[in-house]
Amino acid sequence: MLFTEPTTRARVRGTLERQGYRIAQPDRLLEWVTGRRPHVLVVTGDDPPAQRARAAVMRAAPEAACVVLATDPTPGRYRELMETCTAVLPESAPQEDVAVAVAGAWRELSCLPRSAARALSGDGSTAPSPAVTVAPREAGWLRALADGATVAGLARTAGYSPREMYRLLSALYAQLGAAGRTEALLRADRLGLLSVTAPGPDASVPRPHPASSSRSVTS
Amino acid sequence: MTADVVRSLVSTAWLAEHAADPGVRVLEVDGEAARYYDGHVPGALPVDWLDDLHAPVRRGFADAPALAALLGRLGVTPTTHVVLLGDAHNTYAASAFWLLRYYGHGPLSLVDGGRRAWEVEGRPLSTEVPEPAPADYPEPSPVSSVRASRDDILQRFVPGLPGTALLDCRTQIEYEGHGARGVDLPVERHRVPGHMPGARNLDSIDVLDEATHRFRPLPELRAMFADRGVEPDTEVALYCRLAERSSLLWFALHEVVGHGRARNYDGGWAEYGSLVDVPVER
Incomplete structure (x- = not known):
């Protein structure tokens, strides 16, 4: 299920349909989602309107796993998004990666680019990450x-x-x-x-x- | 341009025409000044929002002597037309605008669309840092009508006295108390998530056009505020977390819409959310 800008929506929809997913793309998403218990939400965009839309839908469908395709997310943004979402990929991610993220979300597994996961792995640690060398x-x-x-x-x-x-x-x-x-x-x-x-x-x-x-x- | 005809909001085209005018001083106010050094409006000087506009030890914006010293170093006198722009949706520049207004500086403008608009239009950028002759800026007196203190908030706005309104300028996620940013760890309760009772949410970014970062047309701005209970004689207090986003919304309401009864609560959620035994909604 998608609420994305049209070009990306068409591309992602095609990819997921080829994987055998049943895609819903209702005009009135918030009404549609209420009571239907969707499994996975795929959201493109992370600007304030998209954030608001996502928050509203996630409140209406709290059990759904959310996959976000964000524009050039920083490590900080990855961290914030992963507080509520199941997977976060850059909007430019290959369609194969989107399919993997959705498949993982379906099985309640999280997905991040390796670089992002490494950047976040320092959380709670007192040791410097090997990926960051600071003089x-x-x-x-x-x-x-x-x-x-x-x-x-x-x-x-x-x-x-x-x-x-x-x-x-x-x-x-x-x-x-x-x-x-x-x-x-x-x-x-x-x-x-x-x-x-x-x-x-x-x-x-x-x-x-x-x-x-x-x-x-x-x- | 003299003080009595200065417009609070000027265009990039105006800036291009007047940046070098005698009596005009262009200041680029960024979260910090790194971008300025990569290229800026020719003739502009850098102001670091964190380092230059805040007190070095106590919490809060620069006090009157510090602001006078800063403006003097920048070659600004009380009659200099200060023109502000910056990055991050112009929020830091709007914050500087509010601070200078609070300290009573008269000729003052914000560039609509900020640095982004200047860049998008392909206007020239310079890496040359001007060295202005220092000026004498006398210690200013605050104009309390544009600022809400903690006591104002607790005594008038949170109780919802008739004719008052509170606007929370953070994102909806912050307003609802979700998605703590950075240092806010709700479990520690050093600063709790949520919003002030009765506050209506209006994300400061929503007053800007998404593509151009310029202010939305006046009728749209008026409707946004009216939808949140702001009537012509309503006393409005605005807050965000650190007072930069609320400065942008304050500018939209006070300077663009022309609503004179707008106060920026510069303590913001950083202060209110840390107070013990005050009402909080989520």
Whole structure:
């Protein structure tokens, strides 16, 4: 069952029909779904209207497994979506992968791209993920930011111009799979990079107070 | 352009024509300034929403002395026409607009569509960072009519006194108390999910056209607010989580619709959701 924009809907529908699924595509989805107990919802899009539509349908059909095809989801978005959905794939995923995700959802198995699963696997762990390599100096920057340092202040301490510092941090955020500072610090915390036992900071960067190094994102 | 004819909302075409005018200072306000350094409206200066507009130690926006110092560093005087734009649906720029309005800066505009509109239209971007001559900006006095304090919220808006309305500008999922974002772990109850009793939900992004990120036509905006109980004489308090999204909705209501009785609760859900023994609905 799909509520998607037309092009993707036609493509996904064709794929699933070839797999033998019975597809429903009602005009008035919310009314249709009430009381019918659908097995799997396939949703394309993750913009606010799609989020609202998905939330409404999932409230009406709480037992259904939901497969979301999202546009360029970040690790943070994968995490948020997986709180309520069964599978999340990028919208550009091959149709074979969509079929696998739906088959898994049918059997109450979750599906994520391997890169996303690896990125999320740091949750709850204190050890850095092998997929993310952060230099000790960069870990020090992250700890300083988590402790409330400004980027301009960090630049002064580390001997960079603000432009250079922002660019270095931007690359570091991207390396962590994050779109911005807050998301990067949440991710770094989950990877154990904000821990005082993580690799030491650059000697020129003030080390945050141990008791507060992770306070801003976890406590 | 003098203060009495400054429009709160200007177009990218206006910006292209006036960015270099004497007396105009263009500020790009982003979640942080990394994108600015990759390219910006020629002549614009960077403002980092987190670092420049917030107090370094206590919780809250920059106080009057800090804001005066910042504006002085940016070469802004009380008569400078400050023109704001930014990324992320212009929310950070709208937040800066609200803050400057709160501190009584007169000539002030927000660029409709923000940085995205400028880029989509293929307008020029520069990597040159201007170095303005510092200016003297006297310590401003706050304009309390655009701000709702925690006490305002608890004493007037949450009890639902006649003639008041609350608008929650977060996503529907946040409003309903699902899908905690980032640091909110409901099980710890350090900040609970949900919304203020009586608050109506209007996702701030909904006031923008999805494709252009410009504000929707005025009749549509009026209808959105009217549908949520906002009448011409209603005192409205708006909140989100950190006060940037609510600033965008405040701008739509106060500056575009022209509803003078709109207050931004900058404590937001980050504050209210952490208070002990206050009513919360889910």
